[in-house]
Amino acid sequence: MFVKKKSVWLFLLPGLLLLMVFYVVPLVGGVRYSLTDGSYKNVFVGMANYRSLWKNAMFLTGLRNTMELSLICAPLLWVLSFLLASALMAVKPYGGFARSAVLLPYLAPSSAMLLAWLVLFDFGGPVNRLCVALGFSRVMWLESGALRLPIVLMFLWKNLGFCTIIFLSALQTIPHPLYEYATLEGAGFLRQAVTITLPLVTPSAFLVFVLAWINAFKIFKEVYFIAGAYPDESVYTLQNYMNNMFEKLNYQDVTAAAYSFAVIVMAIFAVLFFAQRRAVRDLS
Amino acid sequence: MHKAHKRHIAPRLLLAAFAALLLLPVVMTALYSFFSPEEIRAFMETRGSYNASAFMEIKLAPDMFSLSQYYNILIEDMTILRYFVNSAMYAAAILLLQALVVPMTAYALSRFRFRGRDAIFFVILLLMLLPFQVTMVPNVLTLRALGLIDTVWAIILPMAIAPFYIFLLRQYMIGLPAEMFEAAQIDGAGTGRCFLYVALPVCRPVLGAAAALSFADCWNLVEQPLTYLTTRKELYPLSVVFNQLTQKSTGVEFAGAALYMLPALLIYLFFQSDILEGVQLTELK
Numbered sequence: 001m002f003v004k005k006k007s008v009w010l011f012l013l014p015g016l017l018l019l020m021v022f023y024v025v026p027l028v029g030g031v032r033y034s035l036t037d038g039s040y041k042n043v044f045v046g047m048a049n050y051r052s053l054w055k056n057a058m059f060l061t062g063l064r065n066t067m068e069l070s071l072i073c074a075p076l077l078w079v080l081s082f083l084l085a086s087a088l089m090a091v092k093p094y095g096g097f098a099r100s101a102v103l104l105p106y107l108a109p110s111s112a113m114l115l116a117w118l119v120l121f122d123f124g125g126p127v128n129r130l131c132v133a134l135g136f137s138r139v140m141w142l143e144s145g146a147l148r149l150p151i152v153l154m155f156l157w158k159n160l161g162f163c164t165i166i167f168l169s170a171l172q173t174i175p176h177p178l179y180e181y182a183t184l185e186g187a188g189f190l191r192q193a194v195t196i197t198l199p200l201v202t203p204s205a206f207l208v209f210v211l212a213w214i215n216a217f218k219i220f221k222e223v224y225f226i227a228g229a230y231p232d233e234s235v236y237t238l239q240n241y242m243n244n245m246f247e248k249l250n251y252q253d254v255t256a257a258a259y260s261f262a263v264i265v266m267a268i269f270a271v272l273f274f275a276q277r278r279a280v281r282d283l284s
Numbered sequence: 285m286h287k288a289h290k291r292h293i294a295p296r297l298l299l300a301a302f303a304a305l306l307l308l309p310v311v312m313t314a315l316y317s318f319f320s321p322e323e324i325r326a327f328m329e330t331r332g333s334y335n336a337s338a339f340m341e342i343k344l345a346p347d348m349f350s351l352s353q354y355y356n357i358l359i360e361d362m363t364i365l366r367y368f369v370n371s372a373m374y375a376a377a378i379l380l381l382q383a384l385v386v387p388m389t390a391y392a393l394s395r396f397r398f399r400g401r402d403a404i405f406f407v408i409l410l411l412m413l414l415p416f417q418v419t420m421v422p423n424v425l426t427l428r429a430l431g432l433i434d435t436v437w438a439i440i441l442p443m444a445i446a447p448f449y450i451f452l453l454r455q456y457m458i459g460l461p462a463e464m465f466e467a468a469q470i471d472g473a474g475t476g477r478c479f480l481y482v483a484l485p486v487c488r489p490v491l492g493a494a495a496a497l498s499f500a501d502c503w504n505l506v507e508q509p510l511t512y513l514t515t516r517k518e519l520y521p522l523s524v525v526f527n528q529l530t531q532k533s534t535g536v537e538f539a540g541a542a543l544y545m546l547p548a549l550l551i552y553l554f555f556q557s558d559i560l561e562g563v564q565l566t567e568l569k
Contacts, residue, residue, distance in 0.1 A: 107548050107549070119328075
């Protein structure tokens with residue numbers, strides 16, 4: 001650790017400059033927009049923008065869909081990646097192919113996958129063939145409410161690998177002798193899972209959950225790819241609302257929506273953070 | 285020996301099947317890029333029919349193996365190629381700036397003790413947690429003040445500082461043994477030399493991982509171009525254009541998609557071990 005070195009500011013300079021110019025200063029300065037009426041006199045209106053925003057049907061639809069989609073995606077991603085990481089751990093030293101295949105989508109551009117998705121989920125496409133073969137009736141995957149399934153699947157396809165490798169690296173740090181010792185002491189599989197794996201994995205599990213949720217809040221790419229710039233109401237996300245308001249140069253609503261959402265996100269993460277601290281304390 | 289080979293047969297088969305399923309869209313795109321444009325056009329036109337008694341064909345092999353899709357986009361009609369070049373330009377510029385900014389910031393935040401360090405790190409964590417819908421607002425305000433909306437800089441500059449990769453690098457650097465740096469200092473190295481000749485070489489895997497993951501972000505840009513380049517559609521990267529390309533099939537879209545996948549796949553193959561080794565995140569601290 002270098003102490004009292006002035007040169008630290010040299011290393012910090014470019015990052016700090018960008019951070020200040022593009023994030024911190026305008027984030028604080030932007031509060032002004034959300035509290036004024038946007039006319040040329042820029043009258044201070046207090047919380048009026050927020051009040052009207054929270055009555056705006058499109059904003060509420062976008063917020064609800066973003067929340068719902070992220071609440072579908074994040075837990076699914078979390079559970080699937082944990083199962084996958086455990087399975088990959090169990091079959092070691094095999095499973096190299098599966099590990100590579102799982103991580104590949106994270107690097108592959110999902111924009112280029114759009115074509116495959118449109119073919120797979122077409123009304124006459126392979127997914128519906130499968131549905132019919134399994135005895136269900138066909139579904140119009142690319143219309144209205146059913147749109148959510150291809151969108152969620154595309155999101156999972158893309159993000160599964162990254163969460164899996166974080167879990168994998170956490171599982172690998174657990175020293176193997178710990179299990180051998182526990183087996184000698186007579187602890188069964190379940191006992192080992194609860195007393196060794198769980199406490200040691202909790203911090204990573206929390207991290208993966210947070211990262212999964214952050215990514216799920218951003219869900220928009222998939223919506224744009226599959227449903228276009230003006231999607232059906234069932235997949236209209238907060239980002240769509242922001243884009244619309246931004247095109248209309250309505251900075252009052254854009255800033256008010258951004259700050260409202262920031263508060264919601266921060267509150268969620270604060271709750272998660274304290275829950276994790278308690279969980280770690282209780283388990284150890 | 286024989287027994288060890290037979291263990292885990294069921295989970296291994298299951299994993300392999302799952303892996304094959306994940307690769308399906310990639311393989312499909314690559315396969316269809318070798319169909320002739322006429323065949324693809326005819327095939328794509330059978331989409332969107334709601335005739336409940338007919339299915340789309342499942343094509344497993346082209347009528348005739350053909351490179352004419354590639355010939356078409358690379359030589360005859362350069363529209364797709366132009367967008368591809370845009371994408372490459374954004375990725376190169378963003379990665380270059382990140383290479384300058386991100387490691388230095390992570391180094392300062394991990395190997396120095398100074399006033400305000402925790403505050404700066406807290407701000408970076410906060411920005412990492414905030415979704416794009418929120419961070420785009422401060423970006424837009426600055427970009428507008430600087431007159432950069434509808435220019436390529438609107439996309440490049442805000443992305444030069446990448447909170448997640450600063451976090452990733454810092455977590456790695458903080459775990460490096462202090463003796464390494466002390467030894468270098470005894471040999472007369474200052475903070476700059478320690479950065480260049482100790483920290484950077486040791487961080488190779490995580491630098492590779494960050495570069496590869498960041499490339500993946502840049503190669504899949506959607507939100508930024510859509511919001512910052514509303515009137516300059518000719519500056520769009522290819523990732524945004526795909527869904528306009530599919531509105532009406534030109535027969536060459538699969539070759540475009542396959543071509544777009546290629547750099548990402550090469551980068552993946554090259555950096556795969558770095559990613560597995562470098563992403564050693566355990567907690568948010």
